[in-house]
Amino acid sequence: MKEIHDFTIIGRQQLGDQYFRLVIEHGGQMLPVAPGQFVEVLVEGSREVMLRRPISVHDVDAARGTLSLLVQIVGHGTRRLAELKEGDRLNLVYPLGHGFTTDLTPRTSALLVGGGAGIAPLLCLAKCLKAKEVQCTVLLGGRTSALIPVRDEFAPYGELCIATDDGSLGHKGLVVVHPAFAKTYDMIYTCGPTPMMKAVARSAAERGIRCEVSLENMMACGVGACLCCVTDTDQGHRCVCKEGPVFDISTMKKWYQC
Ligand SMILES: Cc1cc2nc3c(=O)[nH]c(=O)nc-3n(C[C@H](O)[C@H](O)[C@H](O)COP(=O)(O)OP(=O)(O)OC[C@H]3O[C@@H](n4cnc5c(N)ncnc54)[C@H](O)[C@@H]3O)c2cc1C
Ligand code: FES
Numbered sequence: 001m002k003e004i005h006d007f008t009i010i011g012r013q014q015l016g017d018q019y020f021r022l023v024i025e026h027g028g029q030m031l032p033v034a035p036g037q038f039v040e041v042l043v044e045g046s047r048e049v050m051l052r053r054p055i056s057v058h059d060v061d062a063a064r065g066t067l068s069l070l071v072q073i074v075g076h077g078t079r080r081l082a083e084l085k086e087g088d089r090l091n092l093v094y095p096l097g098h099g100f101t102t103d104l105t106p107r108t109s110a111l112l113v114g115g116g117a118g119i120a121p122l123l124c125l126a127k128c129l130k131a132k133e134v135q136c137t138v139l140l141g142g143r144t145s146a147l148i149p150v151r152d153e154f155a156p157y158g159e160l161c162i163a164t165d166d167g168s169l170g171h172k173g174l175v176v177v178h179p180a181f182a183k184t185y186d187m188i189y190t191c192g193p194t195p196m197m198k199a200v201a202r203s204a205a206e207r208g209i210r211c212e213v214s215l216e217n218m219m220a221c222g223v224g225a226c227l228c229c230v231t232d233t234d235q236g237h238r239c240v241c242k243e244g245p246v247f248d249i250s251t252m253k254k255w256y257q258c
Contacts, residue, residue: 001031002223007090010066015149019072019117020082021058024090026065033060033067035125036099036191036214036246040222041069041081042091048076052093054219054241056121056191067094070150072117096222097245100125100189100212106133108186112158113175113200115141118192121214123150125189126157137161139180141196145169176203185209191216201249201256211249213256215240231255 011023040052059068073082084090102125104110110129114122119140129136136158142148145168154160161180162170171178176199184207190200191214204211217229217240224242231240234251238244249256 002093002096003031004091004093007067007092009084009086009088009090011068012084012086015070016146017073018147019070019149021150022069022071022081022084022090024067024069024092026067028065030060030062030065030067031095032062033057033095034099035102035128036121036212037095037097038121038222038245039067039069039092039094040096040219041077043077043080044091046076046080049080051220052222053077053081054096054216054222056117056214057095057124058120059124059127070117070120070123093222097241098243100214100246101187101248102128102132104129104132104134104187107135109135109137109184110187110189111180111183111185112136112138113141113181113188113190113192113196114138115175115192115196116147118190118197118214118216119148119150121191122189123153123157126154130157137180137183137185139163139175139178141165141175141178141192174199176200187211190214198256201252205249205253205256212246213249213252214246215244217245 007024013021043049058070138154139161141163143165163175163178188211197213219229220226224239229240230237
């Protein structure tokens with residue numbers, strides 16, 4: 001079930017030059033939202049942006065009826081969203097897609113690997129796994145420390161590890177060469193740039209570790225109608241918006257091997 005709803009912006013935080021976070025309020029009973037699901041945001045007041053933009057659910061507080069969105073400014077739509085202020089309205093279609101599998105048993109271990117805006121859905125996931133007593137390691141990567149926003153907010157939910165290309169914070173190099181990545185886990189989740197996710201998936205497959213990737217293909221309708229977001233899987237073409245964005249890598253050999 002999904003709905004179109006006007007939310008009100010009740011919090012806005014600028015996080016360096018490239019990122020900002022919005023906390024938005026529903027004003028009523030919200031539909032349940034699972035980690036890894038996303039919303040399609042209507043960008044109003046921009047002549048360049050006709051289609052809604054997909055943004056992951058970064059955090060959710062069902063009791064207060066609030067959602068958080070962490071957004072990287074990359075183009076017309078996200079620039080326009082960055083201009084919004086507290087009190088402004090945001091029209092969303094939510095919740096969309098198929099989120100992460102979170103049915104792990106207590107005391108199992110999980111590695112969450114995020115890069116760039118792919119960090120966004122991992123906060124909600126880490127909270128959910130912590131509530132299930134899963135032992136989480138969160139490994140976040142970026143070109144430089146300034147491009148890993150909200151990293152400290154992960155600390156209450158597991159061991160926090162950082163990798164930066166320039167060595168400005170944490171381990172110098174890519175996430176897949178961080179010592180935490182080489183350890184064994186019951187499950188690996190990843191979201192971020194495609195080359196990073198493919199490297200994570202290849203390594204998980206080689207080591208026989210269950211792994212889910214959250215794809216960020218370009219989208220238009222967000223509900224499986226236009227086929228512009230399809231990806232090639234071992235089971236044929238799949239709509240990332242409807243059958244993903246989260247996929248188990250056991251069906252994604254074609255994707256991560258190319
Ligand atoms: C399921 C899903 C969840 C997402 N969650 C988040 C999130 O939580 N936070 C966040 O900041 N971004 C997220 N994205 C990416 C976000 O949707 C795009 O960055 C946004 O649509 C760009 O819109 P724009 O109008 O600013 O850019 P445009 O003006 O349309 O494009 C500017 C540049 O961004 C690139 N771009 C556009 N769309 C994407 C995309 N989907 N992936 C990668 N590059 C893109 C274009 O190729 C172009 O180079 C998500 C994408 C998907 C599919
Ligand atoms: S975005 Fe239209 S089918 Fe996925």
